Amino acid sequence: MICKVEKIIQETPDVRTYRLKFKDDSLTDKFDWMPGQFVEFSLLGSGECTFCIASSATRKGTFDCSIKRAGIVTADIHRDLEEGDEVGIRGPYGNWFPVEELKGKNLLFVGGGIGLAPLRSLIQYAIDNRADFADFTILYGARTSADICYKEEVEEWKNNKSLKVVLTIDKPEDTWKEHVGVVPKILEEVVKPVIENTKVITCGPPIMIKYTLMSLDKLGFNPTDVITTLEMKMQCGLGKCGRCNIGSTYVCKDGPVFTYEELSKLPDEF
Amino acid sequence: MNLTTYSTDPAGLQSFYEAIISAHDTYAPVEKFGKYDFIKVDALSSCNPDSPIPKTMSVKPLFFPKSARVMKYKATSEGTELSDTEGDPLAGKRVVLGVKHCDARGLQVLDAVYKWDYVDTDYEKRRENTILISTRCNEASTHCFCTSLDYDVEKLDAFDVAVINGLDGKIYLQARTEKGEFFLKENANGLTVANGSAQEEMKQQFEKFAGSFRLKMDYSEINEKMKGRFDSAVFEDIPANCVSCNTCAFVCPTCHCFKISDEKLKDEGVRYKSYDSCNNVYFTLMAGGHNPRPVKYRRWRQRAMHKFVYYKERFDMNLCVGCGKCTISCPVNISIFEVVNRVASSMQE
Numbered sequence: 071m072i073c074k075v076e077k078i079i080q081e082t083p084d085v086r087t088y089r090l091k092f093k094d095d096s097l098t099d100k101f102d103w104m105p106g107q108f109v110e111f112s113l114l115g116s117g118e119c120t121f122c123i124a125s126s127a128t129r130k131g132t133f134d135c136s137i138k139r140a141g142i143v144t145a146d147i148h149r150d151l152e153e154g155d156e157v158g159i160r161g162p163y164g165n166w167f168p169v170e171e172l173k174g175k176n177l178l179f180v181g182g183g184i185g186l187a188p189l190r191s192l193i194q195y196a197i198d199n200r201a202d203f204a205d206f207t208i209l210y211g212a213r214t215s216a217d218i219c220y221k222e223e224v225e226e227w228k229n230n231k232s233l234k235v236v237l238t239i240d241k242p243e244d245t246w247k248e249h250v251g252v253v254p255k256i257l258e259e260v261v262k263p264v265i266e267n268t269k270v271i272t273c274g275p276p277i278m279i280k281y282t283l284m285s286l287d288k289l290g291f292n293p294t295d296v297i298t299t300l301e302m303k304m305q306c307g308l309g310k311c312g313r314c315n316i317g318s319t320y321v322c323k324d325g326p327v328f329t330y331e332e333l334s335k336l337p338d339e340f
Numbered sequence: 341m342n343l344t345t346y347s348t349d350p351a352g353l354q355s356f357y358e359a360i361i362s363a364h365d366t367y368a369p370v371e372k373f374g375k376y377d378f379i380k381v382d383a384l385s386s387c388n389p390d391s392p393i394p395k396t397m398s399v400k401p402l403f404f405p406k407s408a409r410v411m412k413y414k415a416t417s418e419g420t421e422l423s424d425t426e427g428d429p430l431a432g433k434r435v436v437l438g439v440k441h442c443d444a445r446g447l448q449v450l451d452a453v454y455k456w457d458y459v460d461t462d463y464e465k466r467r468e469n470t471i472l473i474s475t476r477c478n479e480a481s482t483h484c485f486c487t488s489l490d491y492d493v494e495k496l497d498a499f500d501v502a503v504i505n506g507l508d509g510k511i512y513l514q515a516r517t518e519k520g521e522f523f524l525k526e527n528a529n530g531l532t533v534a535n536g537s538a539q540e541e542m543k544q545q546f547e548k549f550a551g552s553f554r555l556k557m558d559y560s561e562i563n564e565k566m567k568g569r570f571d572s573a574v575f576e577d578i579p580a581n582c583v584s585c586n587t588c589a590f591v592c593p594t595c596h597c598f599k600i601s602d603e604k605l606k607d608e609g610v611r612y613k614s615y616d617s618c619n620n621v622y623f624t625l626m627a628g629g630h631n632p633r634p635v636k637y638r639r640w641r642q643r644a645m646h647k648f649v650y651y652k653e654r655f656d657m658n659l660c661v662g663c664g665k666c667t668i669s670c671p672v673n674i675s676i677f678e679v680v681n682r683v684a685s686s687m688q689e
Binding site for chain 1: 458596626630654
């Protein structure tokens with residue numbers, strides 16, 4: 071399927087959000103997805119990459135992929151892809167956040183850096199269905215204030231009275247008025263979440279995930295109540311090419327969304 | 341459906357083969373530089389359906405080619421155009437002669453992954469349109485251990501027609517699938533339906549064959565033991581000599597991992613699907629530098645565990661058919677048989 075790049079938003083020095091619209095209008099209605107699913111994104115000639123859909127289907131018409139310049143194809147995307155250009159899209163693939171299970175629960179989002187992208191699809195979904203959920207907290211950390219993604223939208227979230235938003239950066243900056251310190255520390259010292267009836271949804275760099283899971287464990291969260299989405303090298307997205315295998319699991323089909331409990335049963339390979 | 345067994349002699353088998361080659365698109369082992377590869381033939385004299393197992397490459401490329409075009413694209417003033425590639429050269433009706441037992445079994449193993457959830461229709465079509473006729477396996481070669489894995493050569497239905505030696509120079513052609521039954525009926529010219537002693541003669545032949553194996557193992561015990569050996573120190577030791585050439589995966593009848601890549605010329609390009617291997621350091625390397633299997637022993641562990649634990653858990657089959665091709669082709673003589681046996685018998689740390 072061919073999509074047109076409708077808008078490019080420079081989120082941070084190395085992250086851009088590409089807002090995509092189907093060239094064939096009839097696909098816009100047919101293309102439906104759940105928060106947490108991903109697409110295969112082709113810059114034809116450079117290759118194909120896996121990106122989560124960073125927006126919710128409750129805001130249809132377009133969808134977003136937030137892309138960090140990290141490898142060969144993403145460097146080409148940042149360099150060559152301009153508004154109005156066309157890209158190839160396959161998908162949506164993978165499983166999604168268990169939205170039915172989350173209904174009536176307190177939601178605690180813990181995100182770091184570009185890890186906010188997959189959470190954003192669920193955050194938007196939950197804001198658009200706000201009545202379905204109880205307390206709503208977003209803890210988001212980045213290395214520096216410049217590395218915060220979706221700055222305008224984060225401001226909107228802060229102004230939204232029905233959400234609690236806690237922001238943090240790793241080191242102090244002169245103009246920074248929010249918290250300073252790594253995510254797990256702020257989680258324990260500032261957010262101090264209630265455990266009762268709360269589901270945690272987390273995504274971020276491996277090191278943040280590692281320590282956040284330790285903190286959640288220390289706070290007393292049950293591993294079945296902690297949900298994350300895995301990053302794994304993928305190519306086909308169809309459970310064939312073998313790249314995303316962890317044990318007998320295909321991350322592209324059985325994931326990328328897993329609970330901490332499910333992850334702890336897999337061979338230690340991520 | 342009743343499956344028929346026909347009887348003939350060496351000369352009759354030759355004419356059976358010749359008739360097939362003249363009537364159908366036929367692939368068979370053809371020698372080149374001492375090795376046999378399955379390619380299209382137009383005369384029996386140019387091929388050898390009884391090619392020696394250790395020197396014959398797998399039939400896998402006839403169904404899952406080393407590199408195949410999957411899509412074309414073109415940038416025009418109207419925008420991007422996507423199109424299918426021109427005709428699949430492997431999709432037509434065809435017959436393959438001289439298929440080894442292990443190789444045919446390998447295709448059944450591939451069926452499981454290519455047909456679960458999303459069906460690879462190219463693969464499916466190639467399988468449906470192909471009649472597989474077996475070679476005569478009389479004796480195991482040095483690295484063969486097919487009979488140790490979970491299938492029975494005597495009842496193997498992975499190929500459509502089995503060719504088996506009987507006593508006193510007799511040769512039996514036995515339909516093993518419905519497709520094979522129809523095929524034999526249509527091509528039975530010069531063959532006679534076998535008499536009652538055929539079954540007994542073939543059984544003797546199988547027993548002789550089964551007794552010729554140097555390598556034997558109890559696969560269910562291996563499966564069970566390996567489950568708990570993820571952290572076995574043997575994994576760190578075994579692949580020390582491995583040069584990560586990936587040959588083992590390319591010659592393997594069951595390895596199916598592939599990569600997708602684009603080739604671009606000005607405003608046009610082609611997307612390819614080509615062989616890849618978990619032994620390749622780039623296999624799981626992610627943009628940004630994170631790699632869950634950054635060292636050789638972890639990649640080897642994935643290879644061994646995928647073959648004897650993970651695939652079994654997922655599809656109830658081993659991802660190994662005991663053909664020994666990887667061992668024969670390995671430049672540093674790593675034997676998968678030895679690897680799994682050493683891992684399985686190692687003490688858990």
